[in-house]
Amino acid sequence: MYWNKDIECMPREKLQALQLKRLADSFQRALSSPFYKEHFASGKIKSISSLDDLEKLPFTTKDDLRRAFPHGLVCVPIEETVRLHSSSGTTGNPTVVYHTKNDLDIWADLMARSLYMAGARKEDVFQNMMGYGLFTGGLGLHYGAEKLGMLTIPIGPGNTHRQIWFLQQFHTTIAHILPSYALRLAAALRDANLESGKDTRLKMVIVGAEPHTEGVRRKIEELLGVKAFNCYGLSEMCGPGVAFECEHQNGLHLWEDHFFMEIVDPETGKRLPDGEEGELVLTTLIREAMPVFRYRTRDITSIIPEPCLCGRTHRRISRIKGRDDDMLIINGVNVFPMQIEKVLMSISGVGTNYIIEVKKQNYMDKLTVKVEIHEELFTGTLEGLEKLELDIERQLKDEILFTPVVKLVEPNAIPVVQGKVKRVIDLRQTD
Ligand SMILES: [Zn+2]
CATH class of the missing domain: 3.40.50.12780 (ANL, N-terminal domain)
Structure with a gap:
């Protein structure tokens, strides 16, 4: 042992x-x-x-x-x-x-x-x-x-x-x-x-x-x-x-x-x-x-x-x-990408690939989470998808204390990178 x-x-x-x-x-x-x-x-x-x-x-x-x-x-x-x-x-x-x-x-x-x-x-x-x-x-x-x-x-x-x-x-x-x-x-x-x-x-x-x-x-x-x-x-x-x-x-x-x-x-x-x-x-x-x-x-x-x-x-x-250094500050609130991952992984139907995008919109930070979901969910109804989106947004809010925008995408829609994966794209400096 x-x-x-x-x-x-x-x-x-x-x-x-x-x-x-x-x-x-x-x-x-x-x-x-x-x-x-x-x-x-x-x-x-x-x-x-x-x-x-x-x-x-x-x-x-x-x-x-x-x-x-x-x-x-x-x-x-x-x-x-x-x-x-x-x-x-x-x-x-x-x-x-x-x-x-x-x-x-x-x-x-x-x-x-x-x-x-x-x-x-x-x-x-x-x-x-x-x-x-x-x-x-x-x-x-x-x-x-x-x-x-x-x-x-x-x-x-x-x-x-x-x-x-x-x-x-x-x-x-x-x-x-x-x-x-x-x-x-x-x-x-x-x-x-x-x-x-x-x-x-x-x-x-x-x-x-x-x-x-x-x-x-x-x-x-x-x-x-x-x-x-x-x-x-x-x-x-x-x-x-x-x-x-x-x-x-x-x-x-x-x-x-x-x-x-x-x-x-x-x-x-x-x-x-x-x-x-x-x-x-x-x-x-x-x-x-x-x-x-x-x-x-x-x-x-x-x-x-x-x-x-x-x-x-x-x-x-x-x-x-x-x-x-990974910590994001979104309109004054501290967010770790791991908090977002924790929520995503706890939801059934959600796949393994996701990306977090931050940009400025009307002088405010806007956080969008794009996440792949299982194929079979895309064959379901539009209302079903919207409901899942809202549900993920609500659960994320409980964790990070504000409501992000959630976009569900099909499997393999997020490009795969070689080597260490980059989950956060922060576009605020280049706006
Ligand atoms: Zn031990």
């Missing part, structure tokens, strides 16, 4: 003592990077002697990482690093994260631990449908799956026909997949008259990289006949493997022997108590090449204080509600 029981079930006091020792060492190591030498110079402390000392240190942001381009945060000689990953830089410098050989070994072990926790075993066949390359999703899971001992297929994303062929030929049991792509794969299997579970042996999917609701997870499980597990990570920490669900699928265990977590108020930066929702702030505890302190992830979540039934002592975070 456990990859490493001593660590996963370590008593809290012992775990905290381990965190403190690692944090203190990491602090000293970080001082040999040009960035942290300067960043910490203004701080009130010269060493860390308690976990509370961390709060006295300034945050690190994505902009800090950009400013430190290309290797201002690296605290080992560059020749000791063996790999870098980089974010797509749409504005300014990209962020770059470096790893030593040891960092990569530790990351693979964390991934293996996470996959094992979800139920993966060495007899499984793992088809990795995530992008390889600078994005950490592909290589991160890849090395974890190999470390666990699974037969690993580095197929990468896209080409659904080929994915299905591989699923069948190699008896794949576990796939790593974007949630939006899992829904498309399910539709493609259905179109090919193939039954998941009968014509394929897929039993589990690992979903990550796109925020999605519980409703989408349940839909993936139902359509593919699998268990779907959430995986959380970010390249600034290592990549996937920071937190992962156990068999109870009730929050994600965040590996506290590797990361120190805080939840802060996104406005004031003040630390919030367990159970309260806020921004996740993470500190690496044993990274060699590039320790990062108090990183503002922009991800909104909360710590689940209750212990988990599985016996692991590493605390859980709740499903990521969305990125702070």
